[in-house]
Amino acid sequence: MIYFDNAATSFPKAPFVAENVFNYLKTSCSNVGRASYSNAIEISRTVFQARENIRKLLNADKSDRVIFTNNATHALNMAIHGLVKENDHVVTTHFEHNSVLRPLEYLRRTRNIKVSYTAYDEDYFPELTDFENLLKQKPQVAVFTACSNVTGNIMPFKEMVDRCREYGVISILDASQLMGSYPLDLQDVKADVVCSSGHKGLLGPTGTGVMVLNSETIPEAFLTGGTGSNSESIKHPEIMPDMFEAGTPNTTGIVGLNTSLEFILDIGINVIRKHKIALIKHFIECLDNLENTIIHSCLNVQKQAGVFSLTPANMSITELIGILDEKEIASRMGLHCAPLAHKALGTFDQGGTIRVSLGFFNTFEEIDELFAVLKHYDC
């Protein structure tokens, strides 16, 4: 199989992820932070290392502000529900995943919040002027993606975060499509909260995600319960990271995530981005040779994360996905949980696009094979 569905989850995972998860389950699976026997201490140490590795990767201040979650949706729900209050005004964009759109829509219906969507330009990037105009209306919170999961467009998120700080608006950044494959320095990008899955660019197992608190703006707790700390009180603790990690953590997943983080830190995020850029360049060159395909993604390499949305002009997307499945080329047809993005692109009524998303382990040859198929079917 040729795997081009890395925007959904990366495959393969980093080397030794499977092996280390296996060893943990086989030899030392125990709970974390709640006991004193040696295995329990060992896994507590691994979880701490994983936090520290996220901190290093993002150049964040404190590892105890790195919260492990089940996935990015869990992280974004915690951030949004924990920061948006009744009657608040929230600014967002059309290019958000349903993990942002649906919590906001839920709060709009149940807590009377107002949601404003930033206008976008002809290349499907949010317009900074409009964003700034919305911020002038004094919203409480802005939530926006660093990179579209439909087009792969890398948004002007640094500028958006800066504007939020300028206008005193809390910013929540969804970095699910960039974390682990693009340099993200939280000393420079001063979003209040940064969320991501752990199984996409971070190359860890499904069942992992992170919420990183990057300022003194702390959400209210969302999920409450046992944390192994302050167990004497039925009031949920407010110490970090326990406040946001109620219940037995997914230590199995975190062991895998820690392994992939070590891999990413060893190679270096700039090397990873450089390699990805080479793949993206090659992909764009190949796209040039297609005659009957509409491309919805930005083709400026510097603004592209390696997620390409395509519409064949001579057949339906269902036909094309059937061909790709048969050739064992894994990609993704549909709306990609981002309906407003597809409305913006004008692809909503056709049921979306074919999305081809590149990962660190893809090769030039795999890209060539894909395009050989596309050419063969006159795309």
Next chain:
Amino acid sequence: MIYFDNAATSFPKAPFVAENVFNYLKTSCSNVGRASYSNAIEISRTVFQARENIRKLLNADKSDRVIFTNNATHALNMAIHGLVKENDHVVTTHFEHNSVLRPLEYLRRTRNIKVSYTAYDEDYFPELTDFENLLKQKPQVAVFTACSNVTGNIMPFKEMVDRCREYGVISILDASQLMGSYPLDLQDVKADVVCSSGHKGLLGPTGTGVMVLNSETIPEAFLTGGTGSNSESIKHPEIMPDMFEAGTPNTTGIVGLNTSLEFILDIGINVIRKHKIALIKHFIECLDNLENTIIHSCLNVQKQAGVFSLTPANMSITELIGILDEKEIASRMGLHCAPLAHKALGTFDQGGTIRVSLGFFNTFEEIDELFAVLKHYDC
């Protein structure tokens, strides 16, 4: 190491859990329910099987009412937040884990709910008469554990559920300490919602839990986001199980959980309980020989799940846990995230107890080794 911390998480896991998780991560890790290529279909099938296996184990009606969560805390938060409304009255017990107590306390402070705690008898079981009297006050919801994680006492949960139905009160059952090691028939125990972790008696990996909806009483959605279904709408879907499974599921964990469920179904839950009873009987016989130990757990085998809380009379619990750690016998000192249970037992001020919790894979010899140490130190 001798492992007696099964009430926290079971170890070892069921055979082939580690192997199948390894194979999934190594060869076919892909997202679920959102694509059409063969690996994506394969994992969707495994997740469906896991749901069906939970349904079988519990004799539940519908597998689409089996919701996978990150842990029991996640399941209980979804059930409690989704069913308890502002100003509601909720009945619970002193023997709940913080995963129940803390969400209730949170709602008491923020949504003005009233929480009533059922009186308990001298053996630390909730008093059914008092429970019934509380139900007569017409509370909206009752949340209670099937088995204490501190004493191992198997509560009269069937009777409590029946009383709830009689009085028209919604019931949420925390079965974390029983599911997978005790027969639980949801045609007989008609709780509206049943929650459990997947990594204790169910012998699956950490990072797994379940919420089973066992009636037409459906909680409101708590976490919202992408589900791969109804992607055209920013309104969260109300179809099952998607409504409660926003974001990429922990497929890695579910592969492991499905493996352990097959193991449990193969052996049969009655055989597992029978074996556990044999271990519990042996443990209780050994307890008889201790002269300087206070035992807080019920010693009626039929009412005991294999979780024993002990206080040494001749040394502190800290000293004893030090000895056990040194001998590589894993147990757990403290309040076990259940402060009110320890207040009831009178062990709160001493910082809790030593908890020894048996699992399906423990042996008579391991129990003998533990008691040899306890005898040696004159416990």
